[in-house]
Amino acid sequence: MKKILVVDDDSAILEVIKVILEDNNYHVKTSEDGNIKNTVVRFKPDLILLDLLLSGEDGRDVAKRLKSSSKTSAIPIVMLSAHPSAIKAAHESGVNDFISKPFDMDYLLEVVARNLGA
Numbered sequence: 001m002k003k004i005l006v007v008d009d010d011s012a013i014l015e016v017i018k019v020i021l022e023d024n025n026y027h028v029k030t031s032e033d034g035n036i037k038n039t040v041v042r043f044k045p046d047l048i049l050l051d052l053l054l055s056g057e058d059g060r061d062v063a064k065r066l067k068s069s070s071k072t073s074a075i076p077i078v079m080l081s082a083h084p085s086a087i088k089a090a091h092e093s094g095v096n097d098f099i100s101k102p103f104d105m106d107y108l109l110e111v112v113a114r115n116l117g118a
Contacts, residue, residue, distance in 0.1 A: 002116050003027045005045040007036055007062070008080065009055040013101070017049065020105050021112070034062040040072050047115055049099075052081035052090060060093035067094035076115040 004026050006017050014030045021028045029043050034057035040048070048066070052059040059079060066072040079090040082101040090098045097111055 001025060001027045002046045003029070003043060004047045004049060004112065005029050005031065005036065005040065005043060006049045007031045007034060007054065007059070008049075008051040009033065009053075010051070013051075013080075017108070020108060024109055026112070033057065034059060036062065037065070037069075037072075040066065040075070045075060047112060048075055048077045049112075050077055050079050050095070052079055052083065052086050060089060063090075063093040063095050078111055078115055 004021055006014055006028060008014050009032050011032060014032065018028045018030055029039065031039055034054045050059045050063060063077050063079065066075065066077065076096040078097040078099060079095040080099050080101055081090065087098045097115055099108060099111055
């Protein structure tokens with residue numbers, strides 16, 4: 001079973017994404033803040049869904065830290081944002097893919113599968 005870490009400061013969005021992914025046989029862990037390095041090392045996700053704007057932290061900085069560490073650099077990161085214009089900035093931070101909020105459930109699952117190599 002593939003493991004996915006979902007990071008978003010909106011608990012309602014976290015819950016919706018978690019239910020969608022679990023209904024599709026993914027093992028999901030959630031976090032409401034970007035201080036996820038220890039979680040990533042322990043949980044060893046196959047994919048990270050990361051919000052662009054987290055309370056007190058920029059998701060782009062979180063992505064850059066993860067991509068610059070040898071322990072976490074190979075983990076695909078999909079950035080989520082309600083600002084479609086943020087796609088360029090997201091990709092500049094080293095993320096693998098981008099999803100605009102609000103998102104379609106089928107599209108979310110398609111992007112997840114693509115980034116997991118399925």
